[in-house]
Amino acid sequence: MNLHSVSRMGMNRRHILRGLMATAAVVSLPPQSIAATSGTDQWRTITAKPGDARLLDAAQSVRTKIWGYDGSVPGPLLRYRQGDTLRVRLENQLPDPTSIHWHGVAIDNRMDGVVGLTQAAVGPGEQFDYEFTLPDPGTFWYHTHNQSWEQMARGLYGVLVVDERDAPAVDQDLLFVIDDWRLRQDGQIDTGSFGNMHDWAHAGRLGNWLTVNGADRPQISVKSGERIRLRLVNTANARIFRLDLRSPAHAASMIAVDGFPLALPQELQEAIELAPGQRVDVILDMTGDPGGRVAIRETSTGKPVDCAHFVYDKTGGKKPRTNRRIAALPTWGNHAPVDIAAAREIDLHMTGGAMGMMSGAMHRGRMMPMGDLVDARKVWAFNGVAGDLDRPLAQLRRNEHILINIKNDTRWPHAMHLHGHHFQVVRRNGTPVSGTPWRDTELVRPMEQVTLGLVADNPGKWLFHCHMLEHQAGGMKTWIDVRA
Ligand code: C2O
Numbered sequence: 001m002n003l004h005s006v007s008r009m010g011m012n013r014r015h016i017l018r019g020l021m022a023t024a025a026v027v028s029l030p031p032q033s034i035a036a037t038s039g040t041d042q043w044r045t046i047t048a049k050p051g052d053a054r055l056l057d058a059a060q061s062v063r064t065k066i067w068g069y070d071g072s073v074p075g076p077l078l079r080y081r082q083g084d085t086l087r088v089r090l091e092n093q094l095p096d097p098t099s100i101h102w103h104g105v106a107i108d109n110r111m112d113g114v115v116g117l118t119q120a121a122v123g124p125g126e127q128f129d130y131e132f133t134l135p136d137p138g139t140f141w142y143h144t145h146n147q148s149w150e151q152m153a154r155g156l157y158g159v160l161v162v163d164e165r166d167a168p169a170v171d172q173d174l175l176f177v178i179d180d181w182r183l184r185q186d187g188q189i190d191t192g193s194f195g196n197m198h199d200w201a202h203a204g205r206l207g208n209w210l211t212v213n214g215a216d217r218p219q220i221s222v223k224s225g226e227r228i229r230l231r232l233v234n235t236a237n238a239r240i241f242r243l244d245l246r247s248p249a250h251a252a253s254m255i256a257v258d259g260f261p262l263a264l265p266q267e268l269q270e271a272i273e274l275a276p277g278q279r280v281d282v283i284l285d286m287t288g289d290p291g292g293r294v295a296i297r298e299t300s301t302g303k304p305v306d307c308a309h310f311v312y313d314k315t316g317g318k319k320p321r322t323n324r325r326i327a328a329l330p331t332w333g334n335h336a337p338v339d340i341a342a343a344r345e346i347d348l349h350m351t352g353g354a355m356g357m358m359s360g361a362m363h364r365g366r367m368m369p370m371g372d373l374v375d376a377r378k379v380w381a382f383n384g385v386a387g388d389l390d391r392p393l394a395q396l397r398r399n400e401h402i403l404i405n406i407k408n409d410t411r412w413p414h415a416m417h418l419h420g421h422h423f424q425v426v427r428r429n430g431t432p433v434s435g436t437p438w439r440d441t442e443l444v445r446p447m448e449q450v451t452l453g454l455v456a457d458n459p460g461k462w463l464f465h466c467h468m469l470e471h472q473a474g475g476m477k478t479w480i481d482v483r484a
Pocket residue numbers: 101103143145277417419463465467
């Protein structure tokens with residue numbers, strides 16, 4: 001099924017309702033004055049609970065039952081300044097155990113939220129206090145890390161913004177949280193296909209309904225002359241989005257990936273590829289005509305769909321900027337460059353999946369043939385081990401420099417995410433590359449070889465897994481152990 005195909009499957013009321021849709025569903029950040037952020041040392045409670053969302057239209061006709069933080073999707077925007085302490089009490093009012101993981105934050109290991117590795121699951125009716133400092137500014141996100149292939153597909157995620165001490169001046173700072181849902185014809189989440197083995201062994205759970213900030217094709221109100229910061233976040237289980245933000249009506253440059261500043265802003269030459277878990281920050285200088293409308297297009301399926309619109313104020317706008325230069329974000333120098341010549345090399349060989357060559361793998365301490373692995377729902381392996389966490393991929397000394405050589409011997413792309421650290425791609429298919437941005441999630445293409453370089457500067461047990469959540473559950477996870 002393609003994105004938005006639900007509408008072709010008989011949901012006709014939505015077309016009638018389209019004309020009524022007027023509200024701008026974009027979540028706007030408060031004005032980017034650092035003084036405006038307040039109360040950061042206060043505890044706040046976030047309740048994981050069932051709720052409902054107007055995923056199909058803004059006119060309230062169908063409400064989709066979801067699980068959300070504070071009952072909404074995305075969950076509440078958390079915004080702090082670099083160096084602040086985050087204090088969140090998770091209260092679980094779901095029927096199932098859960099947790100929160102703070103994706104991309106170089107965190108204190110006990111707060112990382114990985115059930116089974118860094119904490120016990122927070123049971124129904126229980127609480128857990130997350131408290132840690134935020135060392136790096138940027139666009140991050142938070143999500144459940146228990147049964148995530150189901151809990152994230154139900155909506156348990158939100159955005160965490162950490163402001164730079166010297167943030168660029170913009171007129172609007174906006175979130176663009178993109179997700180694809182698998183909905184039934186009645187507009188409810190297709191829960192019957194949770195755990196589907198076809199999804200497990202192929203691309204993961206792909207949806208049929210696309211939302212931006214939990215809404216269908218929201219309208220982003222803009223004025224000509226404005227400078228906008230747009231923070232793109234892919235919260236989908238498995239879909240790699242391609243967002244085409246190019247238009248003659250504005251100039252657009254990428255300034256950060258996964259929250260990390262690019263050394264130089266990059267003018268958009270093509271659609272932005274956004275794998276699950278990844279983020280991209282873009283600066284847009286709006287120059288469209290008053291009353292105009294400009295689509296943002298999603299092009300990953302080969303059948304482009306408009307997923308949101310910029311809608312220009314009718315009354316005109318501001319004077320165009322005299323200084324059109326887009327400056328790079330301030331860098332903060334927390335990351336030591338990797339000493340490639342001296343670094344220890346660690347291999348990670350990916351196998352499995354449909355059309356793969358895997359004949360068997362280690363699982364639960366014994367060698368299993370493929371048939372037994374399928375029964376155990378483990379159809380992928382790292383270094384011949386399917387999803388066991390009893391031993392780490394590597395034991396590391398603190399501040400050890402390492403290179404992880406990922407060899408993707410599968411027919412599928414994988415969005416590899418390392419917790420608690422950031423890395424640079426230093427080799428691709430055997431060829432050294434330099435100057436690549438720091439990231440926390442890297443898309444490794446079918447049959448590709450990618451080497452990640454990093455300094456293991458954060459002690460603890462750090463999960464390293466595919467962010468296609470069905471692949472993760474199906475065996476694509478391991479961890480590194482960084483000694484204190
Ligand atoms: Cu965003 Cu281990 O995950």
